[in-house]
């Protein structure tokens with residue numbers, strides 16, 4: 088498993104193709120550090136090294152335990168496994184396991200919701216003589232301290248307990264590294280009398296007395312804090328415990344590390360995330376009455392913040408070696424829905440737990456109100472700034488000047504927002520209570536889009552929720568989530584995160600406030616200059632070239648799926664029908680050797696037959712049921728360019744088409760192009776050619792569009808591809824394809840045009856399974 092420190096930094100994904108050409112400079116792009124392949128258009132940068140996507144992912148990525156795809160956004164952590172939120176699903180009832188839900192991970196890979204676990208697994212486990220002891224896995228984040236060596240307050244050692252107890256998670260022969268001693272540190276706060284500060288416990292103190300004192304003091308602090316409006320602490324806060332076994336540090340297993348190496352990691356200057364496994368046998372849980380060896384010693388100051396990194400997971404699995412059946416359960420229940428919740432620890436029953444997610448991308452800094460817990464320990468030089476961590480979220484959001492220097496605040500925010508095993512893309516998991524529902528923006532085939540406002544930050548966003556729950560709807564929706572979360576581009580709808588509600592997953596995206604491209608074009612009260620229109624088509628091309636560079640075919644590109652922001656930029660949306668085309672490096676190598684071509688582009692061609700999308704924008708090869716590739720998107724784009732020129736709907740009644748499903752350029756020109764700059768029409772004609780191979784790629788369309796804008800805006804000469812008469816070009820192309828005689832037949836005027844319309848309509852009737860706009864066969 089790669090170390091989290093390696094992948095927490097978001098890779099700098101840089102578009103270089105654009106700059107290269109627009110500057111006209113001959114810039115040499117170095118190849119991928121690993122495969123040496125030329126990096127075209129997009130690349131990943133880490134520590135000054137450049138990588139192609141494939142190599143970046145394989146080197147630094149973490150795969151979802153369910154779908155095996157890279158995790159780039161929020162991550163749900165279950166034991167040693169990571170999941171996409173949309174993959175964090177009960178394998179029996181298929182409900183999503185969300186924030187605060189109970190779940191169990193059985194045999195390290197079988198995920199059940201609490202109910203199903205009880206129903207299905209418990210009898211089996213009870214019957215098994217090899218049932219392993221209950222244990223929980225907890226992720227604890229330790230923020231940096233000014234003096235890193237102070238983390239020495241936590242002592243670790245190789246575990247000397249008998250092998251029978253090393254049931255484990257790691258299945259290893261060598262001893263565990265466990266926490267042997269830790270001191271609790273409470274920040275001396277000027278506003279709390281000394282006697283109310285949480286004490287430092289020592290190992291020798293009588294356990295019951297220690298527990299009592301801790302609880303009392305914590306309560307007092309809570310009360311005091313609440314009175315003073317600053318604290319929101321729970322008395323039974325989570326803490327590291329003596330005997331906790333360290334499994335991972337910063338996401339890297341400690342299996343092969345020595346005690347000294349782990350110790351050094353713990354003392355590192357940056358934030359440290361440790362995953363610990365805790366024995367949950369009653370001996371260790373009922374601490375007060377027991378011996379020192381089993382006593383829980385609070386070792387940390389727990390702070391409630393708006394971002395979190397505490398992950399608790401109950402796992403239960405059959406041990407490799409027989410062990411004694413576990414003893415009756417002991418339960419410490421969390422307060423569901425409260426700001427600080429605890430894990431519910433039981434023997435072999437699922438636990439209700441709060442902070443299961445380890446994403447917290449910018450939760451704190453954006454004011455996300457995901458309530459989380461965070462463990463801090465070690466002395467802090469700047470006690471005031473630490474005290475800020477103890478403020479309730481509302482307090483933190485207050486406008487009053489903070490006593491903390493901005494730099495310190497920043498670093499604390501950074502510390503909090505570090506996601507475990509995720510990119511720093513600001514994907515979040517929202518709670519329904521965080522979002523105030525607004526108007527329904529519209530309904531699609533499977534679901535609806537609702538405008539929402541974040542209760543805390545005031546961000547306006549969109550929730551896309553399903554109203555159909557059949558398998559097809561679920562599949563399409565999940566697919567859209569899985570595609571969208573991979574994408575990050577200014578011309579692609581921004582994915583913000585997910586929301587669990589009633590065991591259903593909803594997608595949260597940016598709200599695009601300017602309406603759809605179709606709405607704008609058809610609203611003739613809005614004046615749109617030719618430059619503005621050229622900018623629209625350029626933006627779509629930019630978004631689409633990004634998609635294709637990510638090996639994604641949209642397959643439903645149309646003017647209703649392009650949204651316009653207030654600043655008039657266009658974003659491409661709606662990825663429910665998108666197709667991710669696998670591009671295996673080995674295939675690319677073979678392709679390169681076979682064709683002598685640079686294997687850099689070209690999708691694996693002519694493999695797809697599924698007819699999806701809206702027939703008005705659908706490429707002829709797809710309408711004809713032939714195999715197709717990414718060039719279907721270029722055809723749809725050509726139709727959008729026609730809509731932009733003519734400001735009519737793409738319905739063939741308005742936008743003239745031929746019987747062969749191509750664009751009837753002559754008629755279109757006659758009806759709509761009196762004032763249209765010829766190169767813009769030429770762009771539409773180039774893209775809507777019948778022969779897919781002749782359609783330009785979006786990468787080259789980006790440059791054509793930029794040149795087109797310069798041509799329209801500043802009178803610079805149009806690029807040679809767009810020069811000449813579009814109608815002449817079209818005639819020649821048709822002649823090449825059909826010969827003169829057939830060409831005439833393929834697009835004879837009115838009666839034939841009716842045929843073409845009927846054909847498209849028929850086609851539509853045949854392929855549309857339900858509702859308008861989404862055709863599937």
Ligand SMILES: Nc1ncnc2c1ncn2[C@@H]1O[C@H](COP(=O)(O)OP(=O)(O)OP(=O)(O)O)[C@@H](O)[C@H]1O
Pocket residue numbers: 528529530531532533534535536549551580596597598599600603647648650661663860861
């Ligand atoms: N992020 C958004 N910002 C602004 N408006 C949106 C957003 N997402 C959706 N809408 C509006 O809501 C409508 C419905 O969107 P939705 O994605 O549910 O369906 P659709 O894309 O129209 O159809 P389908 O998903 O079946 O292709 C859209 O047509 C658009 O007008």
